[in-house]
């Protein structure tokens with residue numbers, strides 16, 4: 001039988017008041033949610049889809065155009081979902097014409113690798129059951 005050495009590491013120096021203390025925030029990092037897979041991540045990892053003030057839709061990789069925005073992560077499956085379902089219509093509250101759906105797929109074809117891991121199959125309905 002091999003003796004089992006258990007070494008308990010208790011850091012007595014870590015007092016509760018020290019744990020509570022928060023350092024000053026250096027930078028506010030905006031977090032966004034992918035409208036297709038609901039994954040949350042930093043804004044800069046997403047691609048913004050914008051409803052322009054003129055009422056048209058545009059892919060806005062810089063994230064700087066004015067208008068109501070929705071975000072898609074860089075998973076090919078999410079762009080397919082955005083093109084084939086109403087997730088963008090619900091997020092932007094505007095009908096998504098077929099031409100823009102085609103544009104989404106073209107953009108994904110050009111900018112996103114198809115072999116990236118697929119998004120988890122999570123829909124808002126499934127989320128509600130959790």
Ligand SMILES: [Zn+2]
Nearest residue numbers: 034037073078
């Ligand atoms: Zn996604």
